[in-house]
Amino acid sequence: MLAMHGSKEKMMTSYQTIIQNHQPLAPARYTAKRIIKNDAEALQIATELSQSFKEKSIQRDAERVLPFDEIEAFSQSGLWAITVPKRYGGAEVSSLTLAKIIALFSGVDGSIGQIPQNHFYALEVLRNTGTEQQKQRLYQEVLSGLRLGNALAEFKPKNASLKQTQIKAIETGYVINGEKFYCTGSLFAHRIPTLVIDEEGREYLAFVRSDSEGLSLIDNWTGFGQRVTGSGGVKFTQVFVAAEDVIPFDSAFQHPTLVGPFAQLMHAAIEVGIARAAFEEALKRVHAARPWIDSNVDAAAQDPLTIYEIGRVAADVHASEALLKHAALTIDEVRLNTNVETIAKASIAVAKIRAHSTETALKASSKLIELAGSRGSQSVDGLDRFWRNARVHTLHDAARWKYYFIGNYVLNDIFPPRRGTL
Structure with missing residues (x-):
């Protein structure tokens, strides 16, 4: 039986009735309010909508209020259909646009930024292995407002690659x-x-x-x-x-496809979004903080060691954003010419950003609390949510293995494995 958190008043109407006796929640009727036509429209809508989710982000995290209303608004905006290919009526936005949108929402709320990731992942698998009839039907459902979740991982097998379902x-x-x-x-x-x-x-x-x-x-x-x-x-x-x-x-990985790199690009975008938001919050907090007593300055923003730390984080955040852009552009380039060599190229480009974004998100979110001073530890401000979100999400894949695959590729010309975790 599905146990809900948060007040029922906060849930969208179609989700208010919970069927008992271990029955699933009946899905809402879905009718998207719009179909987005291009990248520019998608970015504009995402920018406006993501900002509207800021107001209650601290409360959602602190009280674990599941964002039913926000996810309904998110999908109703048309943003959940933006990867549907143009030939099926979608915008088929670039990988860079999708990464930017995921980063925008992740900066506001890391959880909301992650929720549609598996939706887009499933659509990419469909693009590669579905029949023409399946694509026509399922893509149309998505254009009409359908939301996809996921049931991929299992915790009982001794190896994560083993499946028992x-x-x-x-x-x-x-x-x-x-x-x-x-x-x-x-x-x-x-x-x-x-x-x-x-x-x-x-x-x-x-x-x-x-x-x-x-x-x-x-x-x-x-x-x-x-x-x-x-x-x-x-x-x-x-x-x-x-x-x-x-x-x-399995055929999505037995043959050279972009399913793996595409999935990992979205994970990187989540971390880049968290890192950027934590850095910008740190700038605000430093301007409001008191200087360290030994700094002999009147404001924390004049403290030379604080300036040094801010400079390091600024460089790392910018580097992660640049790597994310490079990886996204590489994926779109490879989509036009897919083979074993080009898929390896895309996988390595994505591995670089995944390794870097892991470290940047953790550093930026940790430095936010450090530079905000003791005031930054107050639960009312919820500054710890950036680090907690980054730490949990970065556990999804081990950055140390990303570096291994990168090193083996540049040193020994060994292609990385093709799977959803690279």
Whole structure:
């Protein structure tokens, strides 16, 4: 049974009724208010909407109020459909535009910035492995306002690469049995793309309706950061899925595709957004702080050691933003000429920003609290949320392995592995 946090008044109307007896939350009717046509329109809407989410960001984090209203507004804006290819009626924005938009929302609220990541990821898998009929139907649903969650990760297998959630063919389609964890965005989703394995060991992505019988959404995410991502569990007990809602997954990595680099670019954008926001908040706090007693200056902004630390963070944030831009441009360049060599090039470009953004987000968010002084520790200001969000999100992938793959590529000409975690 899905246990909700926060007042029901804060939830959007279609999510107010919770079905008991371990039944999932019935999905809202989705009708997007607009279809975005180009990159400029997407950036303008994202800039305006992200700023409107600032007001209650501290409260959402402190009280763990799940952002149902914000996610509804986010998807209603048309932003959740911006990667739909033009031939299917979407804007098909550049990877750079998408990265900028994710960074904008992540700077306001790291959780909100992460929630649509798996939605865009599933759409990229669909682009690469779905049939023409599946693309036409699912892309149209997304243009109409459909939100996708995810049920990819599992916590029971000894190795993260092993999957136990099974899909089995029946006369009318398939049934799924298993349990998933860290299912970011699924509490807000209409369909939940689920990574499953068949009896022959093949992996598929099943676009399961969130109101399916036998599906349970479990709000049990207790991470100290990214607290309102809705990253709980999903349990499947004889859950039916139609054959037309199942697409190959493993082939997206057996052949050279951009699925992996594209996914990792979005993760990097989340961290870059957090880093930029933490840095800008640090500038405000330093101007309001008192100088250290040994500095012999009248204002903290005149303290030479504070100036030094701000300069270091400024350089790192700018470097991360430059690496993010380079990686995004590389992905779009490679999309026009995809092969083993170019995919490796894109993967390494993304690995560079993932490694750097991990360190920058942690440094910027930590220095924010340090330079704000003891006043920065007050819970009413919620400055710790930047570091907590950065720390939890950067656990998604190990930066040390990014450096290893980069080093092996530039030193030994060894291509990095193709998978969703690079």
